[in-house]
Amino acid sequence: DGDVDLMAEVYVGRASAENAAEFSNFVYKTMGFENADAGDEYLRGVLLAGQFLGNQFGPDMMAFGKAYMKELKEGSTATGYTTIGFDSCELFNVSDLYQWDNDQAGESRWGASDMVAEMSSNSYAIVNHIGHGSADFGFNIRNTDAMNLTNDKFFFAQAQDCTPGKLEVDCLAERLTTSTRHGAYAVVLNSRYGFGWLNDYPWSSFDGGSQRGERQFWDAYFAEFIINLGAINADSHEDCIFLL
Template sequence: DSYLNDVLMVGEFLGFGGVADFGGNCMDQLIDDSNADGYTTVGIPSDEFNIATLYDRDWPGNDWPKSEIIDIINKGTHIINHLGHGNNFHVMKLDEPVRMRQGEIYGECHDIVENLTNDRYFFVYSQACLSGAFDNKSSDLEIYPYDCIAEYLTTKTEHGAFAAIMNARYGFGSIESTDGPSHRFHREFLDAVFGENILQIGKANQDSKHDNLWRINQDASDICKVNINVCTSVIFPYSKNTRDSFSKIM
């Protein structure tokens, strides 16, 4: 299935100034090798994968509509990398099961349960805040009566993702720089897969933490280390041909 080689890079407006205004600038560093910000990582090889981008940076008005990513998911894509703002119930501009902004809940919203129809599942890595808060807690440790959106993407619908890596608490960027703490882990995760041939999602995620261990006292690296979790309802390895596809073996 050709969809196994389809990758989507998703970037939103961040507002961190300069090169850090748009998430797409960080997502570009995940394609092929990158020497940005003083270290080298191996990214997704553009000569082996069909890589599409969905960036606020490049969209008219700098704000792509959520209908765009819903359409792409439903048509079938296998890997999504994302950088944008989020909360317990919001990621990639999708809301589930409620719409919440700045801590206020504005009622039910079911972008995932009602709108996703894909039967070709995807893997998603997102740097967004709180989208993987599997303990239902807010940043202030308030307990919500709803599961987080990562759980809806992976376990509470027949469609969506087979696995997700998301933050249980805050994701962290950097002012006027692409060298944000969360982005360092994202880069090292893909380097684990494509540079070190670590072909299990959990092990690759752990390797990204190991490779950033020397930064443990820098910025928010210690927080990122415990916040970045794998959300999935299945146990599986990558195939031995991971560089050709991220195919899931059940």
């Protein structure tokens, strides 16, 4: 009905800094990533993390984040379109962190301390997550947890969680990018709701609005060879227009 414009005229990123110290943190981490040794193994590291999502598909039909992350990792031809994933590129080493997965024994309910440890490990250039969220909660951590990160090799963080990028309040995106000299150099997070399964698709589908955007985001990098974050993000919106 014309209320959403998915075509970009310019690419805009935000440094959500409230003072000189926070802006300095943002610049410090941006330059730290830009100047990282291209041979550093951490630049190959990717963490795909998924939580137990609850009754997403109806009564007694549980949803697990692993299924969504597998479409990003392996690529997918689901729901009538093709996107390329991390497995197409030998550059990356993908690690998994999944919660309550019912099709593989040994995977359990990981918590905030586990994510803080992973983010602080200097092992990942990309951290991608699906789970529930709020303005001060995402990646299964809260604002206070983000302040405890200790990494000095910085990562890009992306999630489908609801509202951790709600910049008009003191949100998790700010804690990760500007509050300290640890955490993320950049994030792509929802400022409002993340959208899951669409009711007009079968229960077996994971093709909610946010998953569509995520699939197209990484397809822009792996299949269309776009390397600028702003351009990748814009392309992920534009490539979803045919699905509306």
